[in-house]
Amino acid sequence: MIRIRGVTKDYDRRQILRGVDLSVDDGEMVFLTGPSGAGKTTLLRLLYAAERPTEGEIWVAGSRVDTLARSEQPQLRRKIGVIFQDFKLLRRKTVLENVTFVLRFHGIGQREAHRRAYQVLKRLGLHHRQSALPESLSGGEQQRVAIARALVYQPRLILADEPTGNLDADLASELLSLLCDINYQGATVVLATHDHALLESLPARTLVLRRGVIDYDGMWPP
Protein backbone atom coordinates (compact mmCIF):
# COMPACT_ATOMS: atom_id res chain seq x y z
CA MET A 1 0.00 0.00 0.00
CA ILE A 2 2.81 2.42 0.92
CA ARG A 3 6.40 2.31 -0.32
CA ILE A 4 8.87 5.06 0.53
CA ARG A 5 12.45 5.02 -0.71
CA GLY A 6 15.19 7.45 0.38
CA VAL A 7 12.78 10.27 1.23
CA THR A 8 14.26 13.52 2.45
CA LYS A 9 12.32 16.67 3.25
CA ASP A 10 13.93 20.05 3.90
CA TYR A 11 12.27 23.22 5.16
CA ASP A 12 14.44 26.33 4.91
CA ARG A 13 17.67 24.30 4.98
CA ARG A 14 16.39 22.35 8.03
CA GLN A 15 16.16 18.64 7.34
CA ILE A 16 12.92 17.21 8.74
CA LEU A 17 13.18 13.76 7.16
CA ARG A 18 16.49 12.14 6.23
CA GLY A 19 16.50 9.26 3.79
CA VAL A 20 13.42 7.50 5.11
CA ASP A 21 12.74 4.00 3.73
CA LEU A 22 9.44 2.37 4.58
CA SER A 23 7.03 -0.21 3.34
CA VAL A 24 3.48 -0.82 4.58
CA ASP A 25 1.49 -3.71 3.16
CA ASP A 26 -2.22 -3.76 2.32
CA GLY A 27 -4.34 -4.29 5.43
CA GLU A 28 -1.59 -3.48 7.93
CA MET A 29 -2.09 -1.38 11.04
CA VAL A 30 0.96 0.73 11.81
CA PHE A 31 1.67 3.16 14.62
CA LEU A 32 3.99 6.05 13.88
CA THR A 33 5.45 7.58 17.00
CA GLY A 34 8.27 9.77 18.13
CA PRO A 35 8.84 13.06 19.96
CA SER A 36 7.30 16.35 18.78
CA GLY A 37 9.11 17.67 15.73
CA ALA A 38 10.39 14.21 14.76
CA GLY A 39 8.66 14.50 11.36
CA LYS A 40 5.49 12.39 11.89
CA THR A 41 3.07 14.97 10.46
CA THR A 42 5.47 15.75 7.59
CA LEU A 43 5.66 12.07 6.68
CA LEU A 44 1.86 11.80 6.62
CA ARG A 45 1.54 15.01 4.56
CA LEU A 46 3.92 13.53 2.00
CA LEU A 47 1.69 10.44 1.78
CA TYR A 48 -1.45 12.39 0.81
CA ALA A 49 0.48 14.71 -1.53
CA ALA A 50 0.06 17.85 0.55
CA GLU A 51 3.83 18.25 0.19
CA ARG A 52 6.48 17.02 -2.20
CA PRO A 53 9.67 15.41 -0.87
CA THR A 54 13.00 17.13 -1.49
CA GLU A 55 14.38 13.77 -2.56
CA GLY A 56 13.18 10.20 -2.84
CA GLU A 57 10.25 8.21 -4.14
CA ILE A 58 6.82 7.70 -2.59
CA TRP A 59 4.24 5.18 -3.79
CA VAL A 60 0.74 5.10 -2.27
CA ALA A 61 -2.07 2.79 -3.45
CA GLY A 62 -0.30 2.18 -6.74
CA SER A 63 0.33 5.86 -7.53
CA ARG A 64 3.67 7.56 -7.48
CA VAL A 65 2.99 10.51 -5.21
CA ASP A 66 6.24 12.50 -5.34
CA THR A 67 5.76 13.34 -9.02
CA LEU A 68 1.96 13.34 -9.06
CA ALA A 69 0.40 16.05 -11.24
CA ARG A 70 -2.06 18.45 -9.60
CA SER A 71 -4.88 17.08 -11.73
CA GLU A 72 -4.22 13.54 -10.42
CA GLN A 73 -4.13 14.46 -6.73
CA PRO A 74 -7.94 14.29 -6.17
CA GLN A 75 -7.99 10.71 -7.42
CA LEU A 76 -5.30 9.70 -4.91
CA ARG A 77 -6.88 11.61 -2.03
CA ARG A 78 -10.23 9.90 -2.58
CA LYS A 79 -8.53 6.61 -1.75
CA ILE A 80 -7.19 7.99 1.54
CA GLY A 81 -9.10 8.97 4.66
CA VAL A 82 -7.11 11.59 6.54
CA ILE A 83 -7.79 12.50 10.17
CA PHE A 84 -6.08 15.83 10.73
CA GLN A 85 -4.52 16.93 13.98
CA ASP A 86 -6.23 20.34 13.66
CA PHE A 87 -9.53 18.75 12.47
CA LYS A 88 -9.88 20.93 9.34
CA LEU A 89 -13.65 21.21 9.59
CA LEU A 90 -15.66 23.59 7.42
CA ARG A 91 -16.74 26.34 9.80
CA ARG A 92 -19.92 27.30 7.98
CA LYS A 93 -21.23 23.76 7.64
CA THR A 94 -23.06 21.66 10.16
CA VAL A 95 -21.68 18.40 11.52
CA LEU A 96 -23.79 16.39 9.07
CA GLU A 97 -22.78 18.60 6.11
CA ASN A 98 -19.10 18.31 7.08
CA VAL A 99 -19.39 14.55 6.82
CA THR A 100 -21.63 14.38 3.72
CA PHE A 101 -19.81 16.93 1.56
CA VAL A 102 -16.87 14.55 0.91
CA LEU A 103 -19.34 11.95 -0.38
CA ARG A 104 -20.31 14.40 -3.14
CA PHE A 105 -16.78 14.08 -4.53
CA HIS A 106 -17.40 10.33 -4.74
CA GLY A 107 -20.59 10.86 -6.73
CA ILE A 108 -22.85 9.62 -3.94
CA GLY A 109 -26.39 11.07 -3.93
CA GLN A 110 -27.70 13.22 -1.11
CA ARG A 111 -30.05 10.63 0.43
CA GLU A 112 -27.42 7.88 0.51
CA ALA A 113 -24.81 10.37 1.77
CA HIS A 114 -27.09 11.35 4.67
CA ARG A 115 -27.74 7.71 5.52
CA ARG A 116 -24.03 6.83 5.59
CA ALA A 117 -23.06 9.97 7.48
CA TYR A 118 -25.74 9.35 10.10
CA GLN A 119 -24.50 5.78 10.61
CA VAL A 120 -20.90 6.89 11.17
CA LEU A 121 -21.94 9.77 13.44
CA LYS A 122 -24.10 7.39 15.46
CA ARG A 123 -21.18 5.03 15.86
CA LEU A 124 -19.07 7.93 17.13
CA GLY A 125 -21.86 9.14 19.43
CA LEU A 126 -22.40 12.39 17.57
CA HIS A 127 -25.73 11.80 15.80
CA HIS A 128 -27.58 14.06 18.27
CA ARG A 129 -25.31 16.95 17.27
CA GLN A 130 -25.66 16.58 13.50
CA SER A 131 -27.18 20.06 13.07
CA ALA A 132 -24.57 21.84 15.18
CA LEU A 133 -21.85 24.05 13.72
CA PRO A 134 -18.23 23.06 14.53
CA GLU A 135 -17.63 26.17 16.64
CA SER A 136 -20.31 25.03 19.10
CA LEU A 137 -18.61 21.64 19.63
CA SER A 138 -15.94 20.73 22.16
CA GLY A 139 -12.45 19.78 20.97
CA GLY A 140 -13.25 16.09 21.42
CA GLU A 141 -16.49 16.40 19.43
CA GLN A 142 -14.73 18.24 16.61
CA GLN A 143 -12.11 15.48 16.57
CA ARG A 144 -14.86 12.88 16.22
CA VAL A 145 -16.46 14.80 13.33
CA ALA A 146 -13.07 14.81 11.58
CA ILE A 147 -12.84 11.05 12.18
CA ALA A 148 -16.37 10.48 10.87
CA ARG A 149 -15.52 12.44 7.72
CA ALA A 150 -12.41 10.31 7.12
CA LEU A 151 -14.26 7.03 7.61
CA VAL A 152 -17.56 7.73 5.87
CA TYR A 153 -16.42 6.79 2.37
CA GLN A 154 -14.65 3.62 3.54
CA PRO A 155 -11.19 4.46 2.17
CA ARG A 156 -8.54 1.80 1.51
CA LEU A 157 -5.98 3.75 3.52
CA ILE A 158 -6.49 5.78 6.69
CA LEU A 159 -3.87 8.26 7.83
CA ALA A 160 -4.56 9.54 11.32
CA ASP A 161 -2.48 12.35 12.78
CA GLU A 162 -2.81 12.37 16.58
CA PRO A 163 -6.48 11.39 16.40
CA THR A 164 -6.81 10.89 20.15
CA GLY A 165 -5.13 14.16 21.10
CA ASN A 166 -8.41 15.76 22.19
CA LEU A 167 -10.24 12.66 23.41
CA ASP A 168 -10.55 11.31 26.93
CA ALA A 169 -9.29 7.79 27.66
CA ASP A 170 -12.67 6.11 27.04
CA LEU A 171 -13.22 7.85 23.70
CA ALA A 172 -9.61 7.20 22.68
CA SER A 173 -10.11 3.52 23.39
CA GLU A 174 -13.43 3.55 21.47
CA LEU A 175 -11.71 5.22 18.51
CA LEU A 176 -8.90 2.69 18.54
CA SER A 177 -11.40 -0.14 18.52
CA LEU A 178 -13.20 1.55 15.59
CA LEU A 179 -9.94 1.83 13.64
CA CYS A 180 -9.17 -1.82 14.45
CA ASP A 181 -12.60 -2.82 13.07
CA ILE A 182 -11.91 -0.92 9.88
CA ASN A 183 -8.47 -2.49 9.69
CA TYR A 184 -10.01 -5.98 10.09
CA GLN A 185 -12.28 -5.15 7.18
CA GLY A 186 -9.19 -4.71 5.00
CA ALA A 187 -8.23 -1.05 5.23
CA THR A 188 -4.64 -0.05 5.92
CA VAL A 189 -4.28 2.24 8.93
CA VAL A 190 -1.31 4.47 9.75
CA LEU A 191 -1.79 6.21 13.07
CA ALA A 192 0.65 8.88 14.23
CA THR A 193 0.64 9.39 17.98
CA HIS A 194 2.91 10.15 20.90
CA ASP A 195 0.39 8.67 23.36
CA HIS A 196 2.27 5.71 24.90
CA ALA A 197 -0.86 4.43 26.62
CA LEU A 198 -2.50 4.09 23.22
CA LEU A 199 0.55 2.25 21.83
CA GLU A 200 0.60 -0.16 24.70
CA SER A 201 -3.11 -0.89 24.49
CA LEU A 202 -2.74 -2.65 21.15
CA PRO A 203 0.26 -4.71 20.04
CA ALA A 204 0.99 -3.63 16.48
CA ARG A 205 3.83 -2.74 14.17
CA THR A 206 5.30 0.56 15.37
CA LEU A 207 7.68 2.94 13.67
CA VAL A 208 9.65 5.27 15.91
CA LEU A 209 10.75 8.44 14.14
CA ARG A 210 13.59 10.42 15.72
CA ARG A 211 15.28 13.45 14.14
CA GLY A 212 13.87 12.59 10.75
CA VAL A 213 15.05 8.96 10.73
CA ILE A 214 13.13 5.74 11.44
CA ASP A 215 14.85 4.65 14.61
CA TYR A 216 12.78 1.54 15.32
CA ASP A 217 10.51 -0.60 13.15
CA GLY A 218 8.88 -3.56 14.89
CA MET A 219 6.22 -4.67 17.36
CA TRP A 220 5.43 -2.50 20.36
CA PRO A 221 6.16 -2.93 23.20
CA PRO A 222 9.62 -4.01 21.92
Added chain:
Amino acid sequence: MIRHALAEGWLILRSRGPISPILALALAIPISLAGVTVSLRQWLEPVIDLSDRESVVAVLLHPRLDESQRRMWISEESRSHPDWKLVDVEPEELAARLASWFPYLEEVLQREGPQMLPHMVEITTRSPQSVLELKETTAVLAVGPTSSVNRVVGQVARRFSLVLLLVAGTLVSGAVLLAAVWVHLELHRNAEEIAIMRLMGATEATVRGPFFVAVVVPALLAAVISVVMTVVAVGWMAQLAAPLGLEARGALFVVLAGQVLGAVGLPMIAAFITLERHASNEES
Protein backbone atom coordinates in the same frame (compact mmCIF):
# COMPACT_ATOMS: atom_id res chain seq x y z
CA MET B 1 -21.02 18.77 -9.88
CA ILE B 2 -23.34 21.45 -11.28
CA ARG B 3 -25.72 20.94 -8.36
CA HIS B 4 -22.79 21.22 -5.95
CA ALA B 5 -21.59 24.41 -7.67
CA LEU B 6 -25.07 25.96 -7.53
CA ALA B 7 -25.68 24.95 -3.91
CA GLU B 8 -22.28 26.08 -2.64
CA GLY B 9 -22.30 29.20 -4.83
CA TRP B 10 -25.66 30.16 -3.38
CA LEU B 11 -24.23 29.69 0.15
CA ILE B 12 -21.34 32.01 -0.67
CA LEU B 13 -23.77 34.61 -2.04
CA ARG B 14 -26.03 34.30 0.99
CA SER B 15 -23.13 34.67 3.40
CA ARG B 16 -22.11 37.88 1.64
CA GLY B 17 -25.49 39.51 2.28
CA PRO B 18 -25.89 42.96 0.69
CA ILE B 19 -22.30 43.00 -0.60
CA SER B 20 -23.26 41.21 -3.84
CA PRO B 21 -25.73 43.89 -5.09
CA ILE B 22 -23.26 46.62 -4.04
CA LEU B 23 -20.50 44.91 -6.02
CA ALA B 24 -22.88 44.49 -8.96
CA LEU B 25 -23.64 48.21 -8.88
CA ALA B 26 -19.94 49.07 -8.55
CA LEU B 27 -19.21 46.96 -11.63
CA ALA B 28 -22.26 48.22 -13.54
CA ILE B 29 -21.35 51.93 -13.18
CA PRO B 30 -18.00 51.89 -15.06
CA ILE B 31 -19.37 49.47 -17.66
CA SER B 32 -22.47 51.56 -18.33
CA LEU B 33 -20.37 54.75 -18.43
CA ALA B 34 -18.09 53.04 -20.96
CA GLY B 35 -21.18 52.06 -22.98
CA VAL B 36 -22.56 55.60 -22.88
CA THR B 37 -19.15 56.90 -23.96
CA VAL B 38 -19.04 54.52 -26.92
CA SER B 39 -22.62 55.54 -27.82
CA LEU B 40 -21.65 59.21 -27.63
CA ARG B 41 -18.85 58.46 -30.07
CA GLN B 42 -21.42 56.96 -32.43
CA TRP B 43 -23.25 60.30 -32.35
CA LEU B 44 -20.05 62.17 -33.08
CA GLU B 45 -19.02 60.09 -36.09
CA PRO B 46 -21.02 62.11 -38.67
CA VAL B 47 -19.41 65.29 -37.30
CA ILE B 48 -15.95 63.67 -37.40
CA ASP B 49 -16.54 62.94 -41.09
CA LEU B 50 -16.62 66.67 -41.75
CA SER B 51 -12.88 66.81 -41.07
CA ASP B 52 -12.25 64.58 -44.09
CA ARG B 53 -14.36 66.66 -46.48
CA GLU B 54 -12.65 68.60 -49.24
CA SER B 55 -12.15 72.31 -48.77
CA VAL B 56 -12.37 74.95 -51.45
CA VAL B 57 -9.65 77.62 -51.45
CA ALA B 58 -10.05 80.74 -53.59
CA VAL B 59 -6.95 81.98 -55.44
CA LEU B 60 -6.89 85.38 -57.15
CA LEU B 61 -4.65 85.51 -60.20
CA HIS B 62 -2.69 88.55 -61.22
CA PRO B 63 -4.68 90.81 -63.64
CA ARG B 64 -1.64 91.02 -65.97
CA LEU B 65 -2.08 87.36 -66.96
CA ASP B 66 -3.91 86.98 -70.25
CA GLU B 67 -6.23 84.10 -71.01
CA SER B 68 -3.62 81.80 -72.55
CA GLN B 69 -1.24 82.38 -69.63
CA ARG B 70 -4.08 81.64 -67.20
CA ARG B 71 -4.94 78.38 -68.95
CA MET B 72 -1.28 77.39 -69.01
CA TRP B 73 -0.96 78.18 -65.29
CA ILE B 74 -4.08 76.13 -64.49
CA SER B 75 -2.88 73.15 -66.52
CA GLU B 76 0.63 73.32 -64.96
CA GLU B 77 -0.78 73.43 -61.41
CA SER B 78 -3.22 70.60 -62.20
CA ARG B 79 -0.30 68.50 -63.43
CA SER B 80 1.99 69.22 -60.47
CA HIS B 81 -0.83 68.77 -57.89
CA PRO B 82 -2.95 65.81 -58.98
CA ASP B 83 -4.98 66.03 -55.72
CA TRP B 84 -6.14 69.55 -56.57
CA LYS B 85 -9.20 70.23 -58.63
CA LEU B 86 -8.87 73.67 -60.25
CA VAL B 87 -11.92 75.52 -61.56
CA ASP B 88 -11.61 78.82 -63.38
CA VAL B 89 -14.26 81.25 -62.14
CA GLU B 90 -15.22 83.70 -64.88
CA PRO B 91 -15.22 87.41 -63.88
CA GLU B 92 -19.00 87.56 -64.54
CA GLU B 93 -19.62 84.81 -62.02
CA LEU B 94 -17.24 86.38 -59.49
CA ALA B 95 -19.06 89.70 -59.91
CA ALA B 96 -22.38 87.97 -59.28
CA ARG B 97 -20.99 86.31 -56.11
CA LEU B 98 -19.50 89.56 -54.84
CA ALA B 99 -22.78 91.35 -55.47
CA SER B 100 -24.63 88.74 -53.42
CA TRP B 101 -22.08 88.72 -50.56
CA PHE B 102 -21.58 92.52 -50.51
CA PRO B 103 -24.77 94.16 -51.89
CA TYR B 104 -23.30 97.68 -51.61
CA LEU B 105 -20.75 96.75 -54.35
CA GLU B 106 -23.49 95.96 -56.86
CA GLU B 107 -23.64 99.52 -58.18
CA VAL B 108 -19.84 99.79 -58.59
CA LEU B 109 -19.69 96.41 -60.30
CA GLN B 110 -22.42 97.39 -62.76
CA ARG B 111 -20.77 100.69 -63.48
CA GLU B 112 -17.23 99.40 -63.94
CA GLY B 113 -18.13 96.03 -65.43
CA PRO B 114 -16.79 92.62 -64.31
CA GLN B 115 -13.65 93.09 -66.41
CA MET B 116 -12.17 95.24 -63.63
CA LEU B 117 -12.09 92.15 -61.35
CA PRO B 118 -9.11 89.81 -61.23
CA HIS B 119 -9.51 86.21 -62.36
CA MET B 120 -10.28 83.74 -59.62
CA VAL B 121 -9.50 80.03 -59.51
CA GLU B 122 -11.15 77.73 -56.96
CA ILE B 123 -8.97 74.85 -55.79
CA THR B 124 -10.80 71.91 -54.23
CA THR B 125 -8.51 69.79 -52.06
CA ARG B 126 -8.33 67.67 -48.89
CA SER B 127 -5.21 69.58 -47.81
CA PRO B 128 -6.07 73.25 -48.11
CA GLN B 129 -2.83 74.27 -46.34
CA SER B 130 -0.86 73.07 -49.39
CA VAL B 131 -2.46 75.86 -51.48
CA LEU B 132 -0.58 78.46 -49.40
CA GLU B 133 2.58 77.70 -51.39
CA LEU B 134 1.02 79.58 -54.33
CA LYS B 135 1.40 82.83 -52.38
CA GLU B 136 5.07 82.86 -53.30
CA THR B 137 4.45 82.68 -57.07
CA THR B 138 4.26 85.84 -59.24
CA ALA B 139 1.10 84.70 -61.06
CA VAL B 140 -0.91 84.76 -57.84
CA LEU B 141 -2.25 87.92 -56.32
CA ALA B 142 -3.76 86.42 -53.15
CA VAL B 143 -4.81 83.15 -51.58
CA GLY B 144 -8.12 82.99 -49.68
CA PRO B 145 -8.81 81.37 -46.26
CA THR B 146 -7.51 77.81 -46.06
CA SER B 147 -9.61 76.61 -43.12
CA SER B 148 -13.30 75.83 -43.14
CA VAL B 149 -15.68 75.77 -40.16
CA ASN B 150 -16.77 72.22 -41.05
CA ARG B 151 -13.22 71.01 -41.07
CA VAL B 152 -12.41 72.63 -37.72
CA VAL B 153 -15.60 71.23 -36.14
CA GLY B 154 -14.74 67.79 -37.56
CA GLN B 155 -11.21 67.92 -36.17
CA VAL B 156 -12.47 68.99 -32.73
CA ALA B 157 -15.02 66.15 -32.81
CA ARG B 158 -12.29 63.66 -33.78
CA ARG B 159 -10.09 64.71 -30.85
CA PHE B 160 -13.06 64.65 -28.50
CA SER B 161 -13.96 61.15 -29.63
CA LEU B 162 -10.39 59.98 -29.00
CA VAL B 163 -10.65 61.37 -25.48
CA LEU B 164 -13.97 59.54 -25.09
CA LEU B 165 -12.36 56.28 -26.21
CA LEU B 166 -9.57 56.78 -23.70
CA VAL B 167 -12.15 57.45 -20.99
CA ALA B 168 -14.06 54.28 -22.00
CA GLY B 169 -10.81 52.27 -21.93
CA THR B 170 -9.95 53.62 -18.48
CA LEU B 171 -13.44 52.81 -17.20
CA VAL B 172 -13.26 49.25 -18.53
CA SER B 173 -9.78 48.84 -16.99
CA GLY B 174 -11.26 50.04 -13.70
CA ALA B 175 -14.02 47.45 -14.05
CA VAL B 176 -11.44 44.70 -14.68
CA LEU B 177 -9.44 45.79 -11.64
CA LEU B 178 -12.59 45.87 -9.52
CA ALA B 179 -13.55 42.37 -10.68
CA ALA B 180 -10.05 41.03 -9.97
CA VAL B 181 -9.95 42.54 -6.47
CA TRP B 182 -13.45 41.26 -5.78
CA VAL B 183 -12.63 37.66 -6.77
CA HIS B 184 -9.29 37.81 -4.96
CA LEU B 185 -10.99 38.92 -1.71
CA GLU B 186 -13.64 36.25 -2.12
CA LEU B 187 -10.99 33.61 -2.58
CA HIS B 188 -9.01 34.92 0.38
CA ARG B 189 -12.15 34.76 2.55
CA ASN B 190 -12.71 31.12 1.57
CA ALA B 191 -9.06 30.03 1.30
CA GLU B 192 -9.26 27.66 4.27
CA GLU B 193 -12.39 25.99 2.93
CA ILE B 194 -10.83 25.58 -0.51
CA ALA B 195 -7.68 24.02 0.98
CA ILE B 196 -9.80 21.55 2.98
CA MET B 197 -11.85 20.64 -0.08
CA ARG B 198 -8.69 19.94 -2.07
CA LEU B 199 -7.30 17.78 0.74
CA MET B 200 -10.56 15.82 0.78
CA GLY B 201 -10.19 14.97 -2.90
CA ALA B 202 -12.25 17.68 -4.57
CA THR B 203 -11.31 18.26 -8.21
CA GLU B 204 -10.45 21.75 -9.42
CA ALA B 205 -13.81 21.95 -11.18
CA THR B 206 -15.59 21.15 -7.91
CA VAL B 207 -13.56 23.74 -6.02
CA ARG B 208 -13.97 26.45 -8.66
CA GLY B 209 -17.63 25.84 -9.56
CA PRO B 210 -19.16 27.61 -6.52
CA PHE B 211 -16.88 30.62 -7.04
CA PHE B 212 -17.89 30.94 -10.65
CA VAL B 213 -21.55 30.80 -9.59
CA ALA B 214 -20.90 33.39 -6.85
CA VAL B 215 -19.22 35.60 -9.46
CA VAL B 216 -21.69 35.05 -12.31
CA VAL B 217 -24.82 36.03 -10.34
CA PRO B 218 -23.65 39.56 -9.38
CA ALA B 219 -22.04 39.86 -12.83
CA LEU B 220 -25.40 39.16 -14.50
CA LEU B 221 -27.01 41.70 -12.18
CA ALA B 222 -24.29 44.19 -13.17
CA ALA B 223 -25.02 43.46 -16.86
CA VAL B 224 -28.75 44.17 -16.41
CA ILE B 225 -28.08 47.38 -14.44
CA SER B 226 -25.55 48.64 -16.99
CA VAL B 227 -27.89 47.90 -19.93
CA VAL B 228 -30.76 49.77 -18.25
CA MET B 229 -28.52 52.72 -17.36
CA THR B 230 -27.16 52.93 -20.91
CA VAL B 231 -30.59 52.72 -22.56
CA VAL B 232 -31.86 55.54 -20.33
CA ALA B 233 -28.75 57.69 -20.90
CA VAL B 234 -28.74 57.16 -24.67
CA GLY B 235 -32.48 57.98 -24.86
CA TRP B 236 -31.80 61.24 -23.10
CA MET B 237 -28.86 61.99 -25.43
CA ALA B 238 -31.07 61.30 -28.46
CA GLN B 239 -33.54 63.92 -27.26
CA LEU B 240 -30.72 66.45 -26.95
CA ALA B 241 -29.18 65.57 -30.32
CA ALA B 242 -32.40 65.54 -32.36
CA PRO B 243 -32.68 69.34 -32.73
CA LEU B 244 -29.04 69.40 -33.99
CA GLY B 245 -29.91 66.91 -36.72
CA LEU B 246 -27.43 64.36 -35.34
CA GLU B 247 -28.06 60.66 -35.61
CA ALA B 248 -26.05 57.83 -34.08
CA ARG B 249 -24.01 55.79 -36.54
CA GLY B 250 -23.97 52.16 -35.44
CA ALA B 251 -26.58 50.18 -33.59
CA LEU B 252 -27.14 50.55 -29.85
CA PHE B 253 -27.61 46.80 -29.41
CA VAL B 254 -23.93 46.26 -30.35
CA VAL B 255 -22.92 48.49 -27.44
CA LEU B 256 -25.39 46.72 -25.12
CA ALA B 257 -24.15 43.29 -26.19
CA GLY B 258 -20.59 44.45 -25.51
CA GLN B 259 -21.64 45.61 -22.06
CA VAL B 260 -23.28 42.26 -21.21
CA LEU B 261 -20.18 40.42 -22.42
CA GLY B 262 -17.94 42.77 -20.44
CA ALA B 263 -20.00 42.62 -17.25
CA VAL B 264 -20.10 38.82 -17.26
CA GLY B 265 -16.86 38.01 -19.06
CA LEU B 266 -14.46 40.29 -17.16
CA PRO B 267 -15.24 38.93 -13.68
CA MET B 268 -15.18 35.38 -15.11
CA ILE B 269 -11.72 35.93 -16.62
CA ALA B 270 -10.57 37.56 -13.36
CA ALA B 271 -12.00 34.60 -11.40
CA PHE B 272 -10.29 32.08 -13.69
CA ILE B 273 -6.88 33.77 -13.45
CA THR B 274 -7.14 34.29 -9.68
CA LEU B 275 -8.23 30.68 -9.03
CA GLU B 276 -5.47 29.35 -11.28
CA ARG B 277 -2.86 31.43 -9.48
CA HIS B 278 -4.24 30.39 -6.10
CA ALA B 279 -4.01 26.70 -7.05
CA SER B 280 -0.42 27.13 -8.34
CA ASN B 281 0.63 28.99 -5.18
CA GLU B 282 -0.88 26.31 -2.98
CA GLU B 283 0.94 23.61 -4.90
CA SER B 284 4.30 25.37 -4.64
